[in-house]
Amino acid sequence: MAASTSSTSDGVAATPAQPLKAPPTPLPQRRLGPFSVSAIGLGCMNICHAYGEPVPEADAARLLLAALDAGVTHFDTAALYGFGLSETLIGKYLAPHRDRFVLASKCGMTGVDLRGDGKRVRVIDGRPATLKTTCDEALRRLRTDAIDLYYLHRWDKRVPIEDSVGALADLVREGKIRAIGLSEVSAATLRRAHAVHPIAAVQSEYSLWTRNPEIAVLDACRELGVAFVAFSPLGRGVFTSTPPDPQALHAQDIRRAMPRFAPEHWPRNLALRTRLVALAEQVGCTPAQLALAWVLARGQHVHALPGTTRVAHLLEDLGALHVQPGAAVLAELDAIFVPGAPSGARYNAQGEEEVDTERF
Template sequence: MGPSMPPAAPVTWPLLKAPPTPLPQRRLGPFSVSAIGLGCMNICHAYGEPVPEADAARLLLAALDAGVTHFDTAALYGFGVSETLLGKYLGVHRDRFVLASKCGMTGVDLRGDGKRVRVIDGRPATLKATCDEALQRLRTDVIDLYYLHRWDKRVPIEDSVGALADLVRAGKVRAIGLSEVSAATLRRAHAVHPIAAVQSEYSLWTRNPEIAVLDACRELGVAFVAFSPLGRGVFTSSPPDPQALHAQDIRRAMPRFAPEHWPRNLALRARLVALAEAVGCTPAQLALAWVLTRGEHVHALPGTTRVTHLLEDLGALNVRPGADVLAQLDAVFAPGAPSGARYNAQGEDEVDTERF
C-alpha cells in the first residue's frame, strides 16, 4: 500500500464547486473512466523543477481516492520519471484505474554526456523497445492505452500503428491511441488497427480540433482526450507570470506568453473570470466544464502538482453552464481571438493537427 497522506487544505476561492461522488464516467475505447482524468507530466516535466517525490505520491494517491480512474503519462515525461512514480505509488492499485502512456517521443543521450535531448522516433523497433522499458517502470504487464506521442513524419503512420498493433497482439497493450494528429492521419491509422483515442491540446484558447478531428473521432467511435484544457495554467485561479517562469519552463518558448501577446490573452482570461463568477464557480471549473460540453466522447485531462487544484478540477463535474454562458464563451474565445500561436515554429512543425 502507498504511504498515508494528510488531508488536503481547502481551496480558498470563494466560488468552489466540490467534486461529485462518484465521478461521472465516459467511454475511453473499451474502458469506462472518470470524465476528468489526471495528466501526469507536471509532477516532473516541462513546467520547472520537478516536485518532491512525496508531493507527487500525495497527488497520485489523492486522485485515486477521489475517484479518478484515468491516469495519463509518457516515456518523455521526466525521461521515465513520471512512469516510474506511477509504478511505485499506483502499481499496487493497478486494478483500480486505466493506465495510459505514450511512445514515439523520448529523451536520447546523443552526445554521450548524460544530457538527454528530446527525439521523435516512430520506427517500429523503437516503439516496441520503449514499451518494454515502460512496462518495467510502470510495474505492470500491460498498458491499457498506448499512444503514439507524435507522428514521426519520416515513418509512414501505417508502419508505426502496425508496431503498436503487434504490441496488442503480444498482450503488452490493450488499446492504441494517437496524439496531435489530423483527421486524415487518424483515418489512415484507423484503417490499420482500431484507434481507441486521440489526444490533442484543446481548450477555450486552442480550438483547432474543431476543424475536423472532433467530428472524425465522433464518426469513428474514437474518444477525444483534451490535454492542457486549462490553457497551460492561464485559466486557473492563479495564472502564471510569464516574466517569472522557471528557466526550463516550456511556456517561455510559447508565443502566447511573449510580451507582445500576453496582455491581450490576459484580457481574455478576465472575461472568463467574470463569467465564472456569474455561474458560481472558479474559472478553471468553467473552462473544464466547457470542454466537457463539446461531446460525450470528449474527456478532459488537466495536470497539476497540488491536491487542492486536483479537487478543484474535479469539481468542474458539478458545473452546468447554460446555453447563454456557453455562447458567450464561444464568442469571447472564437478562433483568432487569442494572440499568438500555441507553439513556436519547431513545435508547430512537430505536430500534425489542422490549423486555423
C-alpha cells in the same frame, strides 16, 4: 479496468503505498476505447516535466493517491515525461492499486543522450523497433504487465503512420498493450491509422484558447467512435485562479518558448482571461471549473485531462463535473474565445512542425 498486478513485468515486487480510503461514489464516466473512466482524468506530466523542477517525490505520491481517493480512474503519462520519471512514480505508488484505474502512456517521443554528456534531447522516433523497445521499458517502470492505452506521442513523418500503428497492433496481439491511441494528429492521419487497427483515442491540446480540433478531428473522432482526450484544457495554467507570470517562469519552463506568453501577445491573452473570470463569477464557480465544463460540453466523446502538482487544485478541477453552465454561458464563451481571438501561435516554429494537427 485493467487486471490487478502488484509486481513488475520482470518480477520485482511493487513498493508498498499508503492505504487508501474506501472507494468514493464514482465520478461521472465516459468511454475511453474499451474502458469506462472518470470524465476528468489526471495528466501526470506536471509532477516532473516541462514546467520547471520536478516536485518532491512525497508530493507526487500524495497527488497520485489523492486522485485515486477522489475517484479518478484515468491516469495519463509518457516515456518523455521526466525521461521516464513520471512512469516510475506511477509504478511505485499506483501499482498496488492497478485494478482501480485505467493506465495510459505514450511512445514515439523520448529523451536521448545524443552527445554522451548526460543531457537528454527530445527525439521523435516512430520506427517499429523503437516503439516496441520503449514499451518494454515502460512496462518495467510502470510495474505492470500491460498498458491499457498506448499512444503514439507524435507521428514521426519520416515513418508511414501505417508502419508505426502496425507496430502498436503487434503489441496488442502480444498482450503488452490493450488499446492504441494517437496524439496531435489530423483527421486524415487518424483515418489512415484507423484502417490499420482500431484507434481508441486521440489526444490533442484543446481548450478555450486552442480550438484547432474543431476544424476536423473532433468530428472525425465522433464519426469513428474514437474518444477525444483534451490535454492542457486550462490553457497551460492561464485559466486557473493563479495564472502564470511569464516574466517569472522557471528557466526550464516550456511556456517561455510559447508565443502566447511572449510580451507582444500576453496582454491580449490576459484580457481574454479576465472575461472568463467575470463569467465564472456569474455562474458561481472558479475560472478553471468553467473552462473544464466548456471542454466537457463539446461532446460525450470528449475527456478533459488537466495536470497539476497540488491536491487542492486537483479537487477544484474535479468540481467542474458538477458545474452546469447552460447554453447561454457556453455560447458566450464561444464568442469570447472565437478562433483568432487569442494572440500568438500555441507553439514556436519547431513545435508547430512536430505536430500533425489542422490549423486555423
